[in-house]
Amino acid sequence: MSQDQSRPSASGLDVLISGGSMGGLFTGIALARSGHSPTIYERSAGALESRGGGIVAQQNIRRFLADHDVVDPDAITTRSHERRFLTESGDVERAAPETMVFTSWDALYRQLRDAFPDERYRTGAKITSVSPEAATATIADEAERAADLVVAAEGGQSTTRAQLYPDAEPEFASYLAWRGVVDEAALSTACVEAFDGTFTFYQGADHLILAYFIPGADGETEPGSRRLNWVWYDTLDGRDREAIFTDTSGTERRLSVAPGRLRDPVRRRQRERAATLPPVFETLVGETPDLFVQAIYDLTVPSMVADRACLLGDAAFVARPHTAAGTAKSAGDATALADALASHESVDDALAAWNQRRTEYGTALVDRGKKMGDERLNLR
Numbered sequence: 001m002s003q004d005q006s007r008p009s010a011s012g013l014d015v016l017i018s019g020g021s022m023g024g025l026f027t028g029i030a031l032a033r034s035g036h037s038p039t040i041y042e043r044s045a046g047a048l049e050s051r052g053g054g055i056v057a058q059q060n061i062r063r064f065l066a067d068h069d070v071v072d073p074d075a076i077t078t079r080s081h082e083r084r085f086l087t088e089s090g091d092v093e094r095a096a097p098e099t100m101v102f103t104s105w106d107a108l109y110r111q112l113r114d115a116f117p118d119e120r121y122r123t124g125a126k127i128t129s130v131s132p133e134a135a136t137a138t139i140a141d142e143a144e145r146a147a148d149l150v151v152a153a154e155g156g157q158s159t160t161r162a163q164l165y166p167d168a169e170p171e172f173a174s175y176l177a178w179r180g181v182v183d184e185a186a187l188s189t190a191c192v193e194a195f196d197g198t199f200t201f202y203q204g205a206d207h208l209i210l211a212y213f214i215p216g217a218d219g220e221t222e223p224g225s226r227r228l229n230w231v232w233y234d235t236l237d238g239r240d241r242e243a244i245f246t247d248t249s250g251t252e253r254r255l256s257v258a259p260g261r262l263r264d265p266v267r268r269r270q271r272e273r274a275a276t277l278p279p280v281f282e283t284l285v286g287e288t289p290d291l292f293v294q295a296i297y298d299l300t301v302p303s304m305v306a307d308r309a310c311l312l313g314d315a316a317f318v319a320r321p322h323t324a325a326g327t328a329k330s331a332g333d334a335t336a337l338a339d340a341l342a343s344h345e346s347v348d349d350a351l352a353a354w355n356q357r358r359t360e361y362g363t364a365l366v367d368r369g370k371k372m373g374d375e376r377l378n379l380r
């Protein structure tokens with residue numbers, strides 16, 4: 001195949017990555033391992049502030065950690081061995097053996113961050129615009145920077161996506177995920193015993209809550225030092241979304257309110273609603289020092305590639321959390337990009353192949369998430 005001399009071949013590329021959370025780090029590590037030169041630009045000034053929540057450590061995440069010598073996956077994961085559904089009164093309605101592997105956002109982020117060189121991870125560096133044809137990006141207060149490829153791993157509110165596809169907006173699914181994390185040591189013995197070793201659910205008429213153990217704040221996996229993570233999908237129940245998403249500083253957040261930033265009346269009202277849950281979940285919500293909330297939304301893009309700019313992870317597709325696939329998808333996007341560049345002579349061919357494969361996957365995952373969520377919240 002003849003090679004366009006003005007375009008680099010698919011090896012040894014200078015890659016500018018915008019966004020230094022999971023998607024940016026998976027991409028940086030995977031591309032560096034394949035002989036490229038990635039640099040990450042993260043708009044936040046310091047280490048990213050954890051929301052402390054749990055993540056299902058899908059097999060491809062564990063494989064990534066092991067294959068790229070990031071960490072032994074067993075060192076930062078917990079396991080459950082049974083999926084259990086409770087009745088409203090708290091009895092076990094049904095249970096089935098099933099092994100699930102979990103980690104926490106902070107433990108995973110820390111390991112990925114440590115595996116990526118500091119000199120190639122720029123903080124306080126916001127990408128303000130991208131020129132896809134020229135593969136250049138403008139960093140706030142700095143000159144334009146040229147690269148061979150720009151990857152925007154900027155999350156659900158990506159500015160590069162807004163620039164490339166202004167019509168691709170997050171679509172609110174009309175319900176919320178209330179979340180919380182509690183240190184195991186702070187829980188009552190009854191609560192620990194009720195949830196230990198299980199992935200436990202309660203399905204109400206129009207809400208759903210689940211809980212599982214995740215590693216402790218410093219990644220500890222031993223019983224006694226873990227944390228219990230819960231997610232409670234609930235409708236607005238007549239409440240005003242704007243009021244819920246206006247945080248303690250009076251700022252209206254678009255998609256989530258972080259731990260410590262929910263206003264008192266909002267937190268109180270949700271705690272009161274916990275009386276509709278099985279007693280063990282009511283206790284768990286009551287024992288949680290800090291609730292946080294995120295809007296459930298769907299997001300798709302028509303294409304993940306525009307010339308020499310790529311959208312990756314949540315910047316491209318956001319599937320509802322019922323799929324338990326957000327972080328796994330960003331790991332999958334990153335490894336597929338490195339693989340595509342390794343198996344094609346030209347960058348354009350590699351990006352075309354990657355785009356087709358991952359756009360199909362993202363679209364199907366978002367569809368699956370919509371079905372799962374609407375069914376569980378009785379929204380159909």
Ligand SMILES: Cc1cc2nc3c(=O)[nH]c(=O)nc-3n(C[C@H](O)[C@H](O)[C@H](O)COP(=O)(O)OP(=O)(O)OC[C@H]3O[C@@H](n4cnc5c(N)ncnc54)[C@H](O)[C@@H]3O)c2cc1C
Pocket residue numbers: 018019020021022023024041042043044048049050051052053054055105106125126127128153154155156157158159160312313314315326327330
């Ligand atoms: C601080 C934080 C905590 C989280 N905690 C949890 C959790 O506890 N549980 C869970 O399931 N999921 C959590 N998530 C979401 C989860 O990380 C993502 O859904 C998933 O892993 C996909 O990641 P992503 O890298 O595509 O997007 P995100 O994780 O959203 O990361 C996007 C990153 O890009 C940066 N960025 C955005 N725009 C620009 C720009 N123009 N220039 C430079 N940088 C930019 C952001 O600051 C952010 O760091 C969290 C995300 C963040 C940012």
